[in-house]
Amino acid sequence: MKIATFNINGIKARAEALTAWLDAARPDVALLQEIKSVDEGFPRDLFEDRGYFVETHGQKGFNGVAILSKLPLEDVERGLPGDEGDEQARWIEATVVGASALRLCGLYLPNGNPAPGPKYDYKLAWMARMKARAADLLAAEMPLVMAGDYNIIPQPEDAARPEAWTEDALFLPESRAAYRRILNLGFTEAFRAREPRPGHYSFWDYQAGAWERNNGIRIDHLLLSPQAADLLMDCGIDKAARAGDKPSDHVPVWIELAA
DNA sequence: ATGGCTATATGTTATAGA
Numbered sequence: 001m002k003i004a005t006f007n008i009n010g011i012k013a014r015a016e017a018l019t020a021w022l023d024a025a026r027p028d029v030a031l032l033q034e035i036k037s038v039d040e041g042f043p044r045d046l047f048e049d050r051g052y053f054v055e056t057h058g059q060k061g062f063n064g065v066a067i068l069s070k071l072p073l074e075d076v077e078r079g080l081p082g083d084e085g086d087e088q089a090r091w092i093e094a095t096v097v098g099a100s101a102l103r104l105c106g107l108y109l110p111n112g113n114p115a116p117g118p119k120y121d122y123k124l125a126w127m128a129r130m131k132a133r134a135a136d137l138l139a140a141e142m143p144l145v146m147a148g149d150y151n152i153i154p155q156p157e158d159a160a161r162p163e164a165w166t167e168d169a170l171f172l173p174e175s176r177a178a179y180r181r182i183l184n185l186g187f188t189e190a191f192r193a194r195e196p197r198p199g200h201y202s203f204w205d206y207q208a209g210a211w212e213r214n215n216g217i218r219i220d221h222l223l224l225s226p227q228a229a230d231l232l233m234d235c236g237i238d239k240a241a242r243a244g245d246k247p248s249d250h251v252p253v254w255i256e257l258a259a
Numbered sequence: 260a261t262g263g264c265t266a267t268a269t270g271t272t273a274t275a276g277a
Contacts, residue, residue: 009265009266009276010265010266010267012266012267013265013266013267014266034266034276036266036267037267060267060268061266061267061268061269061274061275062266062267062268062274062275062276111275111276111277112277113275113276113277151276151277165277168277169277170277203277205262205263205264205276205277206263206264206265206276207260207262207263207264207265207277208260208262208263208264209263210264217277219277246265248265249264249265249276249277
């Protein structure tokens with residue numbers, strides 16, 4: 001089963017590039033972030049026509065996550081628990097049943113800039129809530145994939161110019177420590193489990209020729225529970241998507257599971 | 260790099276992104 005995460009940066013602007021990638025990459029599951037659309041505005045037909053079941057958790061203008069799946073999605077949950085007052089659409093869960101049941105979490109972790117400040121406080125609080133939810137899900141001891149735009153550069157080798165990010169919410173020590181606390185619950189980060197070398201990125205800024213200069217960062221991750229890590233066959237980054245017409249500033253990252 | 264581009268809605272400007 002091929003499972004991908006892709007921050008599309010707006011479904012209205014990305015319908016063409018997204019469907020072209022789906023037709024070429026043919027993932028069984030695609031976890032999408034930044035749909036920037038309300039649920040009623042999401043063009044479900046584009047994906048249902050291609051054989052996908054569609055679940056969305058959107059809001060007006062910003063944020064928003066979605067799951068596309070060739071297999072039915074069950075027990076869908078929207079929103080990250082732990083703060084009833086949080087209205088930002090950044091978290092969706094569902095179970096997909098293939099050879100065995102697999103729990104999926106699609107997430108768009110807050111950017112957090114500028115730091116310090118209220119947006120950074122929200123990022124850290126959100127990560128604490130995510131850790132609590134992840135611990136609950138791990139207790140089920142079933143295959144679990146938490147994938148999305150983490151807005152975290154885990155290590156210096158995950159940035160072309162790490163020195164440019166030292167004051168940034170994506171790379172501050174406190175951000176990376178919060179990320180490691182989640183990882184250390186027992187997750188395997190799929191890409192690093194298979195590729196130890198530097199120079200692999202999932203985001204290039206639209207500005208300043210970042211793509212042309214390969215000035216990227218790796219911030220889109222798939223975290224696997226032990227039961228899912230046991231099934232990991234392969235992981236990759238679809239870098240070519242950044243070179244297409246009207247691209248997102250992120251590219252898809254995918255795994256192949258023996259499930 | 261002092262935000263150089265892109266997307267959306269609040270819409271000929273503001274807000275957010277990373």
